[in-house]
Amino acid sequence: MNRNWPTRNHPTYWAFVLHRVSGLGLALFLPAHFYVLALALKGEAALDSFLRWTEYPMVKIAETGLVILLAIHMAGGLRLLALEFLPWRDWQKTLIAAASGFALMVGLVFLLRAY
Amino acid sequence: MSEQTKAGATITVEIWRGREDGHFDSFSVPHEEKQTILDVVTYIQRRIDPTVSYRFACRIGMCGSCAMMVNGAPRWTCRTHASKVLKDGKIRLQPLRNLPVIKDLVTDMTVFFDKWQKAGGRFEPSQPGSQEFAEVSPESKERAAASAGIECIGCGVCYAACDVVAWNPDYLGPAQLNRAWTLVNDVRDADRKGHLAAVAVDAGCHACHSHQNCTRYCPKSLNPTASIAGLKRATMTAALKGDL
Ligand code: SF4
Ligand code: SF4
Ligand code: FES
Numbered sequence: 001m002n003r004n005w006p007t008r009n010h011p012t013y014w015a016f017v018l019h020r021v022s023g024l025g026l027a028l029f030l031p032a033h034f035y036v037l038a039l040a041l042k043g044e045a046a047l048d049s050f051l052r053w054t055e056y057p058m059v060k061i062a063e064t065g066l067v068i069l070l071a072i073h074m075a076g077g078l079r080l081l082a083l084e085f086l087p088w089r090d091w092q093k094t095l096i097a098a099a100s101g102f103a104l105m106v107g108l109v110f111l112l113r114a115y
Numbered sequence: 116m117s118e119q120t121k122a123g124a125t126i127t128v129e130i131w132r133g134r135e136d137g138h139f140d141s142f143s144v145p146h147e148e149k150q151t152i153l154d155v156v157t158y159i160q161r162r163i164d165p166t167v168s169y170r171f172a173c174r175i176g177m178c179g180s181c182a183m184m185v186n187g188a189p190r191w192t193c194r195t196h197a198s199k200v201l202k203d204g205k206i207r208l209q210p211l212r213n214l215p216v217i218k219d220l221v222t223d224m225t226v227f228f229d230k231w232q233k234a235g236g237r238f239e240p241s242q243p244g245s246q247e248f249a250e251v252s253p254e255s256k257e258r259a260a261a262s263a264g265i266e267c268i269g270c271g272v273c274y275a276a277c278d279v280v281a282w283n284p285d286y287l288g289p290a291q292l293n294r295a296w297t298l299v300n301d302v303r304d305a306d307r308k309g310h311l312a313a314v315a316v317d318a319g320c321h322a323c324h325s326h327q328n329c330t331r332y333c334p335k336s337l338n339p340t341a342s343i344a345g346l347k348r349a350t351m352t353a354a355l356k357g358d359l
Contacts, residue, residue, distance in 0.1 A: 005212070006187045007276045012327040083325055085348060088341040 015096045019076035022069045029066060060111075068107035075099035126197060128155055130167060131209040134216045139207070140164070152192035153181055155206065156220070169220040176334065179270035183220050184209040189275035191334040212275040227271050227288070234291035235313030238298060241305035249303045261300040264293045264342050266335050273329035273339050285318035289329035289339035292320050296342035299349055308358060311350050315359055320346035 007013075039046045053059060079099045124146040129139040142159045153171055160167045171181040176194040183192055186202050189211060197206060214222035242249070251258050273289040280286050295314050298304050314320045320343050329339040353359040 005276075007189070007328045007332065008278070008326075010327070010331055012325065012331075016324055016326050080325065084344045085351075088338070088344060 011096050015076060015079065015099070018072055018100075019080070022073040022076070025069045026066075026073060029069075064107055064111045067110040068103055071103035071106035072100070075102045125204075126155065126201065127205045128159065129205065129207045130156070130159070130219065131216075132167075132219055134218060137216075137219075140167075146197065148198060150197050152183075152185055152190065152195045152197055152200070152206065152208070155197055156192065156208065167220070168218045177268060179268035182211055182270040182272050182275070184212055184275065189272040189332050191270055191272060194334065211271050213277070213280045214271065214275070222271075224271060227274055227290075228269075230287050230291045231269075231294060233313065234287045234295045234319070235306075235310045236291060236294040236298065238301065239304055239306040239309065241303055251302055255302075257300040257302050260345065261297045264297045264337055264339075267293060267337060268335060270334065272332050272334055273337075276328040276332040278326055278328060279322055279324055283318055283322060286322050287314065287316075287319050289323075289343070292323070292346055293337060293339040293342040295320075296345050299346065308353070311346075311353050311359060314346050315350040315354070320350060323347075 036047070036050060039050055054063070076099055079095050082095065125143045126146045128142045128144050130142065131137055132140050142163055144155050144158050147154075153174065156167065156169050157171075160169065169181075169183070171193060172178040173180075174193045176191060179191070181192045182189060184190075184207075185192065185195060185200050186205075186207050187209075188200075190200070200206065208220060210216045210220050210222045214224060214227060217223050253259075253262075267290055269290065271290070273293075274280055277286075277289050280288055292314055295310055299307055299310050304310070323340070323343045325340055325344070327340045330337070330341070333339065350359060
């Protein structure tokens with residue numbers, strides 16, 4: 001039968017999808033993060049050559065994406081905590097907008113500081 | 116035909132036929148301005164194909180028996196105007212999502228009501244046999260919370276809209292948890308702990324992802340998500356106090 005239910009097309013569902021996707025993205029990144037940290041154990045040279053690589057603009061942009069993912073996941077998490085632990089509020093959409101705005105802002109600040 | 120009929124306009128109605136495996140049959144129905152989806156199905160069943168199966172009783176939004184998927188969204192069909200949900204002159208009708216299909220537009224609601232019991236949806240009187248009125252102030256916090264969720268007609272629309280039900284067939288469901296929340300807030304009920312224990316299970320209130328599909332589609336404008344959030348808090352507090 002039908003697979004694409006229109007019941008999913010609304011802000012609180014998108015908020016869920018964003019939260020899930022950013023969470024998965026971060027989980028995938030985590031092994032890479034640990035690997036780089038492990039380089040430090042191998043000695044200064046290995047880590048330093050990696051850190052030099054991160055100075056490339058493309059890598060900086062990718063990093064910005066990472067920071068935005070992190071911000072989305074954190075803001076989304078705070079939204080959920082507010083939703084489920086504080087008394088119910090009907091201004092959900094404002095909360096979602098605030099969360100996305102915050103995530104974007106964090107990303108942009110990172111980008112500005114990177115250059 | 117009434118004057119409201121747009122001269123000659125027809126709606127193409129596709130209706131699911133069969134059980135889980137089946138196909139769509141297409142019908143052409145004259146379009147009338149104030150016609151509901153239930154009117155459309157009734158027209159088809161009475162004038163075109165008497166073998167079409169569907170359910171209804173009250174026709175005025177009280178009994179909760181007429182819900183089905185209308186162009187992909189769950190709706191109470193006796194109070195949904197065809198003109199509001201038409202898409203390119205078409206209406207596609209399917210049985211409610213997340214429930215076994217018996218035939219055509221008729222689903223088997225057994226699981227839905229069994230889960231009502233599983234979620235502890237039964238009132239436990241604290242003063243059985245009492246002839247006195249229980250005094251509950253309409254202003255009290257508990258009464259307000261119970262009132263907000265009490266008008267449920269058991270139509271299953273929220274249950275069909277919920278993705279968590281689709282992903283985890285054991286999930287108790289929005290209507291069921293909403294009912295449990297009204298009882299947790301019923302000061303006449305003797306078993307608050309029991310109600311909380313019933314919903315604090317694996318596929319209970321904590322499985323809800325707060326998508327709010329349920330709230331968006333509930334025809335009675337109830338807010339099961341808010342009720343479930345209430346249960347999450349109440350079960351959490353009870354667990355911290357060692358009551359659960
Ligand atoms: S808010 Fe919870 S109960 Fe409602 S549709 Fe979403 S997951 Fe289901
Ligand atoms: S909560 Fe709303 S949608 Fe769900 S069964 Fe009750 S009336 Fe229907
Ligand atoms: S027929 Fe009773 S609610 Fe629609």
